[in-house]
Every structure is written in structure tokens, then in C-alpha cells.
Amino acid sequence: MSTTTLHVRQDQLATTRLHTTEDTALADGQVRVRVDRFALTANNITYAAMGDMLNYWQFFPTGDAGWGIVPVWGFGTVVQSLHPGVAVGERLYGYWPMGTQAVLTPQRLSAQGFSDGALHRASLHAVYNQYLRSSADAFYQADTEDLQALLRPLFITSWLIDDFLDDNAFFGARRMLLSSASSKTAYGTAFQLAQREGIEVVGLTSAANVAFCESLGCYRRVVAYDDLATLDAATPSVYIDFAGSTGLRARVHQHFSGLAYSCAVGASHVGDLGGAGQLPGPRPVMFFAPAQVKKRNADWGAAGLGQRLVLAWQAFSTAVQNPADPWLQVRQHSGPAAVQALYADLLAGGGDPRLGHMARFATD
Incomplete structure (x- = not known):
């Protein structure tokens, strides 16, 4: 088995390459997640543009100086697990590398999800290290995954x-x-x-x-x-x-x-x-x-913040999906070359504001 990711030159964001490596065996306590689908938006371009300032390049290091992986939001499926608290087949929402799969080290497990305990992510903000089990996620609806990711x-x-x-x-x-x-x-x-x-x-x-x-x-x-x-x-x-x-x-x-x-x-x-x-x-x-999440967690507790966000999300997503005049039309992009081309287009400022782009490396 192998893993393919899109690498971006950190000092020249328009320079990219598709990089494939052979998979290594999991260590005890790790899980392998297939990245099924993810959104690509101007937000991801911000992650790249501010990668050094806000440490976005540190989440998924390439091991090759000067090259980085832009993080994306989306859904994945656990395909291999050496952790007793995470089952093969679980659907997860979270922060992924722009590629075919990710290896995570679950810690702080709960019914709702877990955090990635990889050493290189220990100093990074907890919000980006959380992975949510779709089976227990108040935001989740199977038929609106695209909208959620976007x-x-x-x-x-x-x-x-x-x-x-x-x-x-x-x-x-x-x-x-x-x-x-x-x-x-x-x-x-x-x-x-x-x-x-x-x-x-x-x-x-x-x-x-x-x-x-x-x-x-x-x-x-x-x-x-x-x-x-x-x-x-x-x-x-x-x-x-x-x-x-x-x-x-x-x-x-x-x-x-x-x-x-x-x-x-x-x-x-x-x-x-x-x-x-x-x-x-x-x-x-x-x-x-x-920083505002941390403040509101202290003010209201994680559950209180979560309830407010879910209610607001439901109102917003209803407006966005208004059948008479939807705010968003979703386009699908499959395959490494298509993902690479989409990234280049977004970086160049292309695209219709009504379009939302979902991507995946798989072509089947």
C-alpha cells in the first residue's frame, strides 16, 4: 500500500508536486484513516499563505525541508486500527492532509471522538487536533457531508x-x-x-x-x-x-x-x-x-458552546440550502491531478462564488 499527498512549496505556493510513499506499519495505539472527501476553499489558501505565521505547516510535515501539506476539512474512514477505542469502519470528521490517508494516534477518547496525540502536534492548538465520530456528532447528517465539509x-x-x-x-x-x-x-x-x-x-x-x-x-x-x-x-x-x-x-x-x-x-x-x-x-x-473557542469553553463549558454552534449552524445551513435560491452549488473533483488543478485554480483566485468544491484522491 502507498500514500499520495499534494506537496506545496512553502515559499512559492504555486509550485506543487504529487508525492507517493510506501506505507509503514502502524505502531501500537495508532489508526490509519482513508481520507474520503474534503473541501477546498479560499480558507485552505489562507492556511498556506499563513502557514509559517500560524503553524499550519506543522500539522502534517513532509519531512522534506521547504515543502508542506495544506490541511483540509472533511471526512475519513478508519481502515486499520491498533487502538482498542477506535474501530475499523468508523466515520470521522476532522482536519486531514491533502492526500489519500492519514495516520493518527488517538488520545483523550470519548463517545464523541478523540484528539490526535502525535508528538509533532502536541504544541498545536487543540481545536485542529480533534476528530469527531460521525455516529455521535450533533452536526452530522449523512446526506449533507459536502455542505458540512465546505x-x-x-x-x-x-x-x-x-x-x-x-x-x-x-x-x-x-x-x-x-x-x-x-x-x-x-x-x-x-x-x-x-x-x-x-x-x-x-x-x-x-x-x-x-x-x-x-x-x-x-x-x-x-x-x-x-x-x-x-x-x-x-x-x-x-x-x-x-x-x-x-x-x-x-x-x-x-x-x-x-x-x-x-x-x-x-x-x-x-x-x-x-x-x-x-x-x-x-x-x-x-x-x-x-483563542475565542478557549474563552467560550471557559465561560460556557464545551457543551454550552457546542449547543450554541449547532443551533446557529442549523439556521445558517437552512438558509444556504434554500430551494428557491441556494447559495451554494457543489462540484466534485476526483483524482490526484484534478485535486492539484483545483488547488492551482483557487490559488489564482479563480472560481464562481456560488460554487463549492469537494475533492478526493480516489478515482473509483
């Missing part, structure tokens, strides 16, 4: 951004400016923010995506990047930056004299990334979702 991790981030802003009284502002408004994490955040009384949600996007963003119904107003100056500058505002574009960030900070907080989230514009530099107004602060 939107669940993004929506959880969206929910946490909204919760973080509410927890900080929106920094005294009532207008939220969301860049890359057509992205899934942005419109998930907009969906949550739109439910807040007295909060104006403004989407910033390319001219080509204005109509799509308006069709979602969760933005009070949608403004093309070129029309940024049409927005009142003095109104107290929060900038929620999903684009990561240095040029756009500079324009926002220079125009909005009433900017109260600048929240850096994503990097969908990977060709224009950079540091904060010398900008007027508040210094951009990177939002790290696991």
Missing part, C-alpha cells in the same frame, strides 16, 4: 468572529465592513451580524461579485472596491478583513477616519499580502478563532 469550519470561524465582536461591544461601532464579501467565511459572518440589532453590515467586493452578494440578503449594502469612497468616512466602523490585501487595507484605513477596530481574518487575495505597515487608525489585529 461550510462547517468556515461557519464556526464566522460565528466566533461575530461572538468576539459582540463580546467587545463591537468596539463602539455600529457599522461592520467585510472585505471579500463573496467568500464563504465573510457571508457566514454577515449572516450572524445581520441578526444583531442596530448593526449595519456592509459587504466590500469586486464589481463582478456585487450581484451575488446582494442576492444573499445578509448585507445591508454591498459596495464594489472601486466605490469605497462613496461610504461615509466618519461613521464609527469595524473593518473585518477577509481579503488580506495590503492595498485594500491601506485604502480602508486612509478613507475611514472613524475606524474603531481592524480585524484581520483571511488571505483570499494572496497576490497582495503583507504586513500592516504604517497605517492611520487602529493597528490591524489578527483574529485567531481557537
Whole structure:
């Protein structure tokens, strides 16, 4: 048996290779999981673009300096187990390498799932090390795996951004400016923010995506990047930056004299990334979702946080699947070459915002 993964040059994200190695025997306590299907979105491009800053390259090391594996969210099936608490055939949701399979070392087992206890992941944030048993997962529905893989991790981030802003009284502002408004994490955040009384949600996007963003119904107003100056500058505002574009960030900070907080989230514009530099107004602060998870686990307990997330997810997924006007259409991509091509297309900024891409290395 062998394992094939997509390797990415960490300093040149457009350079990739398909790498195949022979499988080694499992050690006691390990399990082998076939990666059945996973989502590829702009979120994964963010993982690559911020791989060094936020340690994303460390989850699935290649052993070859300069090359990394981009993590993805999706579903897998246990195909071999040397752990008494994990059965062959179990369906798992979690964080996988972009490849055919993964070897995990389960620890902290519960009825709901377990954490990967691999030594190289010990210092990494627990949120990304958790694997959930689909049989006991409150989010899970067998007929919506694509939707879960595509939107669940993004929506959880969206929910946490909204919760973080509410927890900080929106920094005294009532207008939220969301860049890359057509992205899934942005419109998930907009969906949550739109439910807040007295909060104006403004989407910033390319001219080509204005109509799509308006069709979602969760933005009070949608403004093309070129029309940024049409927005009142003095109104107290929060900038929620999903684009990561240095040029756009500079324009926002220079125009909005009433900017109260600048929240850096994503990097969908990977060709224009950079540091904060010398900008007027508040210094951009990177939002790290696991930190808010840790805070809310302390405030409410894991069960309390989980209940809130499930209820919010059910409302959001219902809106996304509206039969009259669905927000998302799923495309399937099978085979290593197809996965490699899809990654390249997303990196280049290609794609229709209404499309969600599911991938797998298997071709049968």
C-alpha cells in the first residue's frame, strides 16, 4: 500500500508536486484513516499563505525541508486500527492532509471522538487536533457531508468572529465592513451580524461579485472596491478583513477616519499580502478563532458552546440550502491531478462564488 499527498512549496505556493510513499506499519495505539472527501476553499489558501505565521505547516510535515501539506476539512474512514477505542469502519470528521490517508494516534477518547496525540502536534492548538465520530456528532447528517465539509469550519470561524465582536461591544461601532464579501467565511459572518440589532453590515467586493452578494440578503449594502469612497468616512466602523490585501487595507484605513477596530481574518487575495505597515487608525489585529473557542469553553463549558454552534449552524445551513435560491452549488473533483488543478485554480483566485468544491484522491 502507498500514500499520495499534494506537496506545496512553502515559499512559492504555486509550485506543487504529487508525492507517493510506501506505507509503514502502524505502531501500537495508532489508526490509519482513508481520507474520503474534503473541501477546498479560499480558507485552505489562507492556511498556506499563513502557514509559517500560524503553524499550519506543522500539522502534517513532509519531512522534506521547504515543502508542506495544506490541511483540509472533511471526512475519513478508519481502515486499520491498533487502538482498542477506535474501530475499523468508523466515520470521522476532522482536519486531514491533502492526500489519500492519514495516520493518527488517538488520545483523550470519548463517545464523541478523540484528539490526535502525535508528538509533532502536541504544541498545536487543540481545536485542529480533534476528530469527531460521525455516529455521535450533533452536526452530522449523512446526506449533507459536502455542505458540512465546505461550510462547517468556515461557519464556526464566522460565528466566533461575530461572538468576539459582540463580546467587545463591537468596539463602539455600529457599522461592520467585510472585505471579500463573496467568500464563504465573510457571508457566514454577515449572516450572524445581520441578526444583531442596530448593526449595519456592509459587504466590500469586486464589481463582478456585487450581484451575488446582494442576492444573499445578509448585507445591508454591498459596495464594489472601486466605490469605497462613496461610504461615509466618519461613521464609527469595524473593518473585518477577509481579503488580506495590503492595498485594500491601506485604502480602508486612509478613507475611514472613524475606524474603531481592524480585524484581520483571511488571505483570499494572496497576490497582495503583507504586513500592516504604517497605517492611520487602529493597528490591524489578527483574529485567531481557537483563542475565542478557549474563552467560550471557559465561560460556557464545551457543551454550552457546542449547543450554541449547532443551533446557529442549523439556521445558517437552512438558509444556504434554500430551494428557491441556494447559495451554494457543489462540484466534485476526483483524482490526484484534478485535486492539484483545483488547488492551482483557487490559488489564482479563480472560481464562481456560488460554487463549492469537494475533492478526493480516489478515482473509483
